[in-house]
Amino acid sequence: EMFGQLTSGLESAWNKLKGEEVLTKENIVEPMREIRRALLEADVSLPVVRRFVQAVSDQAVGVGVTRGVKPDQQLVKIVNDELVKLMGGEVSELVFAKSAPSVILLAGLQGVGKTTVCAKLAYYFKKQGKSSMLIAGDVYRPAAIDQLVILGDQVKVPVYTAGTDTKPSEIARQGLAEAKKKNIDVVIMDTAGRLQIDKGMMDELKEVKRVLNPTEVLLVVDAMTGQEAAALVTTFNLEIGITGAILTKLDGDSRGGAALSVKEVSGKPIKLVGRGERMEDLEPFYPDRMAGRILGMGDVLSFVEKAQEVMRQEDAEELQKKIMSAKFDFNDFLKQTRAVARMGSMTRVLGMIPGMGKVTPAQIREAEKSLKIMEAMIEAMTPEEKEQPELLAESVTRRKRIAQESGKTEQQVSQLVAQLFQMRVRMKNLMGVMEGGSIPALNN
Numbered sequence: 001e002m003f004g005q006l007t008s009g010l011e012s013a014w015n016k017l018k019g020e021e022v023l024t025k026e027n028i029v030e031p032m033r034e035i036r037r038a039l040l041e042a043d044v045s046l047p048v049v050r051r052f053v054q055a056v057s058d059q060a061v062g063v064g065v066t067r068g069v070k071p072d073q074q075l076v077k078i079v080n081d082e083l084v085k086l087m088g089g090e091v092s093e094l095v096f097a098k099s100a101p102s103v104i105l106l107a108g109l110q111g112v113g114k115t116t117v118c119a120k121l122a123y124y125f126k127k128q129g130k131s132s133m134l135i136a137g138d139v140y141r142p143a144a145i146d147q148l149v150i151l152g153d154q155v156k157v158p159v160y161t162a163g164t165d166t167k168p169s170e171i172a173r174q175g176l177a178e179a180k181k182k183n184i185d186v187v188i189m190d191t192a193g194r195l196q197i198d199k200g201m202m203d204e205l206k207e208v209k210r211v212l213n214p215t216e217v218l219l220v221v222d223a224m225t226g227q228e229a230a231a232l233v234t235t236f237n238l239e240i241g242i243t244g245a246i247l248t249k250l251d252g253d254s255r256g257g258a259a260l261s262v263k264e265v266s267g268k269p270i271k272l273v274g275r276g277e278r279m280e281d282l283e284p285f286y287p288d289r290m291a292g293r294i295l296g297m298g299d300v301l302s303f304v305e306k307a308q309e310v311m312r313q314e315d316a317e318e319l320q321k322k323i324m325s326a327k328f329d330f331n332d333f334l335k336q337t338r339a340v341a342r343m344g345s346m347t348r349v350l351g352m353i354p355g356m357g358k359v360t361p362a363q364i365r366e367a368e369k370s371l372k373i374m375e376a377m378i379e380a381m382t383p384e385e386k387e388q389p390e391l392l393a394e395s396v397t398r399r400k401r402i403a404q405e406s407g408k409t410e411q412q413v414s415q416l417v418a419q420l421f422q423m424r425v426r427m428k429n430l431m432g433v434m435e436g437g438s439i440p441a442l443n444n
């Protein structure tokens, strides 16, 4: 089990709260000590542990009671959210150049899995319908070049080699020219891995980077090295400027220190993780899924979230009253839409629980996009217009003005107004109040 020791260490923190009624300054002392111990044993860097423990205890003391939720469950939820934040929150996607080829420069110490990552990446892009080419830049180890050629063969992508007598920056220049000629989408350059950081390595990398002008400079680090991986990412970033890290060997018995420390220590995200020796064992790094796996408490998380949602729904009683009296306006509309958007990201967390059905990231992005459009239009309304949507139904001039101010089309504004009235009707119907729910025709 990945990070099994960390998981059971955290479990003892929740266990300290069994039988308690609320979280207090006093009764979180013991659990926080357990959390601290578990993180340190997982080889998370000390400053990170300190900040994490502080953030969790601040929230634990300040958190209100949600009916039906026990303190240990509440703490699981807080730790989960902080873990997600610690690892960067959102997935950090690879960036591609506007015009092909996009160039990825890979760096890393010897033995971390860099050559393997080159081929895995090529395979990863292939599945996305992108062509790629590998450039063999480790001129100090002929075996490394041979290995790259073999792996390239295996995933059926071309490998550019120029032997061991050419300078890496020159190989980079030639390889890039070749890729342009062949209309390759993504170029992946392998560089020399040494046993430790030295000036020669950094200078060479800087030179290669200058020649390639890459969209991504990724440092490959081994998860087994724990917080040392985070220190390496920091150093490489300061020396050559990198865009992120790839964490390998997560399938081994690593303790979690690297996954939890890299972003916080270096400021650079983990973009991808390697979870095995096969070509398909490379995937994006999802902080929320990682936190979910570490805690292993998907059911508790979803329960706490649902309970909090119920609380929010009770807050919405006032909203209901408004709807009953047909006062549901654009302010309420915005609140409602935002609540739904929140549910969307919540569903994403729930997606990792078997059998819970998953909302795709694309669907969430789509919902977030239309929320932004809506927000822009509603912001362009006067307070009066927000409270009396009828004003907008009646006046094409007002709708035109809003369109202009928000940078949207008149049609989009009309749609929004129509949507509000439809929502009024739908909600009234839902509550069995049938009378008085007519949708006004928009005046032209």
Ligand code: GDP
Binding pocket: 108, 109, 110, 111, 112, 113, 114, 115, 116, 117, 193, 248, 249, 250, 251, 252, 274, 275, 276, 277, 281
């Ligand atoms: P390089 O020296 O950085 O180029 O490292 P290699 O790509 O040659 O990999 C070193 C060893 O680690 C090889 O035996 C790989 O099969 C293995 N390896 C690479 N990535 C992973 C991974 O994600 N999981 C496991 N278990 N082994 C890996």
